[in-house]
Amino acid sequence: MDKGDERKKQLLRVALDVFIEKGYYGTSTREIARRAGVSSGLLFHYFSSKESIYHELVKIGVEEMRIDAEIAMKTPREYLFQTIKNVLEQLESNPSFGKMFVFMDNVQYTTVNDKEIELLLKSIDICRQWIPVIIEGQRRGEFRTGDSHALCVAIFGAIQGIAQEKVRIPNTPLPKIDWLMDMIVTR
């Protein structure tokens, strides 16, 4: 039982809460420490700076956001279905997933002077990842025609908005997968 490691995880958990609540700049290291019930000094024993806490959370978020729908999916339609299913299930069963989802969205709107964070964020640019899949789906006639970027924004914007609502009001009911699919699939 590595006590230090446990403490560090606890601090990250608390920091995530505060960052979501007050944003990067509104979060003070003192408040993170206070909410975790430790001294300000201890925080800087585990992290070199406020930015590095943020940085570690972004890293964890990037990992967590990789939605590993099985690569062996047969069609873009099935792949999309599986992805939405995974996200909705995680949102329902795992509160910290939703928190991380919202956090990662906030990160994209927050200007922090850290080139490495910028790079990390590019690696999870959903549009970049999905547009090829959508185009392939359109070619096959599974997805509707139209601007593939706009389709991507519509569907993932919806998922994002739903996740935000779920975090703000945890008992928010989630939509059926098909409702979201219907935005994009042909029928």
Place this chain on the structure above:
Amino acid sequence: MDKGDERKKQLLRVALDVFIEKGYYGTSTREIARRAGVSSGLLFHYFSSKESIYHELVKIGVEEMRIDAEIAMKTPREYLFQTIKNVLEQLESNPSFGKMFVFMDNVQYTTVNDKEIELLLKSIDICRQWIPVIIEGQRRGEFRTGDSHALCVAIFGAIQGIAQEKVRIPNTPLPKIDWLMDMIVTR
């Protein structure tokens, strides 16, 4: 030509930008003043406090968010269509609308100790406004069956997500109204 009034509007415009960029707590009154090219003292000549600037923006936002689709709409379906149409058109033609949209969303996630702001926000609680319309639409068979709250979250979450993307990357293409309608209407 009221010079003071113009200055105040300018300060509000600048403040909106900074609030979107850095959040409430991350925004300093000095930065607002600097970006507006005036002294810190002048800011407090026009506003009694940082919170009051925020407060005024929320008030303006609440006004702007009232989407006045004609009350004379015949059906929930038409009403929803008109609402989505208005939002998408505004997003396309009026950048400050999108900014306000994103700002008002941030406001909902930011805890500021101001009871009046809380009240203002309740007055634009979209779910509260829309659920009766959705239920009526379901009764008429225009909208799909299912949890009306979930339907509301899905469709307005999508709109929200799209607006955010549009503000972040202004040339983002917007979806067709029908794509969004298809999440909710029967066919």
Place this chain on the structure above:
DNA sequence: CGCAAAACTAAGCATATGCTCAATTTTATA
């Protein structure tokens, strides 16, 4: 136990922040 490493505290430094205020400049108009 003995003792070194790890966990932890509390005070403090330098800077940034919200806001005030006395003083100066600009504007409008009689």
Place this chain on the structure above:
DNA sequence: TATAAAATTGAGCATATGCTTAGTTTTGCG
């Protein structure tokens, strides 16, 4: 042009913030 009102500045006060550091307590283990 004279003058009062409005616009504007910049120094400064009190507090909060990021982070350091010297020192104390706790822990694990030969």
